[in-house]
Amino acid sequence: MSLFGVFGSSKKSATNARERLKLVLSHERTANIPYLEDMQKEILQVVQKYTKATDIHFSTNSNSHISTLEVQITLGNA
């Protein structure tokens, strides 16, 4: 449920015309996923095709257990 905090300023942005979408892909670091990079690219192509968003921000994180890719997409003016 901690995900509900993902948009730090959701109250403020509710009054903002820009809309945001967030995609997070995570896996255990022990996992051997040779196709991960290709799959990520293809997922992002799908997102870009639908959203036509140009403002896409990536970040990656990892600790000893989990690797995470976060993608923040700003959908532009509604």
Add this chain to the structure above:
Amino acid sequence: MSLFGVFGSSKKSATNARERLKLVLSHERTANIPYLEDMQKEILQVVQKYTKATDIHFSTNSNSHISTLEVQITLGNA
């Protein structure tokens, strides 16, 4: 960083041959995203194409600000 807790039993599962991938797609509830359902389906098709996973578990959550789709994918034996 709270996402690092997404796999409740990551320590245990490190000794387990099954590997897991998690995808989370979230957006502000105020956002008008008419293509959301189609986009989700297409993203899942990409995931299924790459992972060939049959064990896919969905859950949705929403509060007053954020709607979230969580997809847990068990990749099968390594």
